Amino acid sequence: MKGGIKIDQFLTILVHCFKWILVTSLLSSIIAVFILFIRALFKKKLQPRWFVWLWLILVIRLMLPWVPESSFSLFNLFTPSKSDAFIPFQFNHTLYSEPSFVTLQPRTELDTNTTSENPTSSNFHPIIIIAAFIWLAVMVIGIIQLYRSNRQFSKCLDSSRSISELSILELFQKCKQKSNIHSNIRLMASPAIFSPALYGLWRPKLILPSKQLQEFSKKDLSFIFYHELAHFKHRDIGVNWLMTLMLLLHWFNPLLWYCYSRMREDQELSSDAFALSKIDGDALKDYGNTILKVIQSNMDLPQFPRATNFISTKSQMVRRMKMIRSFRKEKRRWFLVGIFLVAIVSAVSLSNAKIFSKSVTVSIPAGWEVFQQAEAEMIYVPKEQSEDGLSLTVVNYKMMETEMIETGSHTTITQLEHYKQSDNLESWLKRMRDSAARDGVDLQQITDPEIGPLLIDQNEAYLHVISFLYGPEPQAISLKGSGKYYDLDVIKQEGVYKIFQQMVSEVQKGSK
Structure with a gap:
């Protein structure tokens, strides 16, 4: 009996979690479409860092188990009524139903052995239970695969060594100072990687490929340093980890996977923009050549949430080259537009639909x-x-x-x-x-x-x-x-x- 109760309790928790994930995924998809629309509308006007901030709002929304109600919420547009009993975007993600839409068979006998602690026997449809188990199984497989791939990547870095060349260390310190970064970041080289990468969430390391290290000029190295230091300054590794974990929970939602790829693209563009702001205007072409040199030999390598690197697809590379060629410092008006958009998206996304419920007033029946x-x-x-x-x-x-x-x-x-x-x-x-x-x-x-x-x-x-x-x-x-x-x-x-x-x-x- 106790074993049966424990199984039912597990099923109850599993199904509740699955339902919460489904509704959260739906709400987040609405936010994602909203962000993609803004991104398409202002892609040529705003600096990429503003889109990275918008993606961060989506990540935060995916993580939050509860958000307050607001009359400014984006989801007020999707509630069927402001005062009826069917409110699908309530903060606890419960789908309500009116009694008039529920049909129950007359109950003439009451099973006294069935308690309220055994809700799965009658309240959960077998299909929802099967779907919940499939969701859990794929999520566990994804976690295992993520662990194995990151473990494998960590082992590849066991052969890395600290860079001791004084000229490279001095150049790195100069780039850190110019980027206003005072944290301790180890500069290392490894024969196991083929692209510069910022690695590690707690003890960050900037790792350079040993085989290509001699091919990089000091100007190339400064460009690489600025780019990877921008990733550190923007906390991209932490954001990627959070989004990766959310994708494991929402693995069934292709829109979120698409948004993740767009977020990684915007991170690279934002780091490019940061690096370009630190170099002379005459060196824009040289920076683009350095990026091309690094990317073209590494386009087929996988991405890891624990590392940021130069890897891009062909379409992303084209967009990066266009941005580098036409880079201009941001005008004040577009800076204000960026702040406004981030504030608006935060306000309408990090809240749920407002329930406009009032005290029910009824007229006293005659007599x-x-x-x-x-x-x-x-x-x-x-x-x-x-x-x-x-x-x-x-x-x-x-x-x-x-x-x-x-x-x-x-x-x-x-x-x-x-x-x-x-x-x-x-x-x-x-x-x-x-x-x-x-x-x-x-x-x-x-x-x-x-x-x-x-x-x-x-x-x-x-x-x-x-x-x-x-x-x-x-x-x-x-x-x-x-x-x-x-x-x-x-x-x-x-x-x-x-x-x-x-x-x-x-x-x-x-x-x-």
Whole structure:
């Protein structure tokens, strides 16, 4: 039994993680398309470093498990309504569904052996479980492959040696000073690499290829130093590591892989622009020749997140040559445009859609009066209340959460916790039934064609019909009757049930 519970707990966590990854991937894809649009629009106007900053926003969004809601969020454009119960871009990435769209079979028997800790038996479709396992398996394979490739690259550097030539060390120090970098970066040479590379996240090393070292002039070396020091200054290795880890989680999303290649391209262009800003204008052609010399012999080598190098595709190389040939220092107005774009993209991307939910206002039915009113609960009773008691209650659990500290309502706390642990209305209802069963209460379930699933609690004293509204504002609408209202059929015949339907409809519509 304990083994079964552990397996179900693992499945629950796995499926929840997979669902979160799916929604995060969808939201991030929207941001990626937005950034690609800006990139295409301003590619010839802005310095490449601004696009690197925009890609960093995408990386941050992929990493964040939660972001605040904002009326400026990009995702407000994709919410179907600002006040209905279907809000797909809520911060916890839960897809809500209205009760009227849920069809459940009547429940006449309650399995008391099934507890709320076993949600996978009825709430998770086999397809979603299989998909989650495939996602996990491919991710693990990717992690292993990444580890092996980086391990292999590290072993290739075991033969590297520290460069001791005084002239090269002095030139390197001069380039560091001009780049305003004071960190300790070891300068090394290795016969195992064919392209200059900045390697290491914590103890960075600038590694030069031993075989080509003698072919580089001092001018070539200064260009290489400026370029790789730019990667260090921009923290490109750390950003690449983060993006690589995010790609392992979102391996199924081709758009993110495409964005990663564009990000690496922009990093190279940004480093080129940094290097060009440190050299004389007359040396632009020489810098381009140096880049071509390094790239052309290494275009087929792989890229590693732990290292930055000169490797580019043919199309990237063409773009780099165009940028080098037409390089100009950035004008002030485009500098301000870059700041503005980064600020705007940050504001609309690092937030979720704003839920414009207001307190639900309902008109008091004719012949009824407010028996009890609170911020989170409204109770209505007929004005001419007889011995046959009847009451209609609307409860907002989210509002009541703030009152729990004062009231200490065990029932409310339990119901609210069931809501928080549920993925949809069906799982919430199941948790409510299972919880009631542990207390010896047998909740029956029926499905009304207009309202949706209803829970019925019937004992010797009263009949209690409850409808739950699942969404950002969890609510319950209940009709409680005794005496002649003890029979559900009588309630329907008396017409009070229509009022109940009206109340549910009001709450579902919200304040529009």
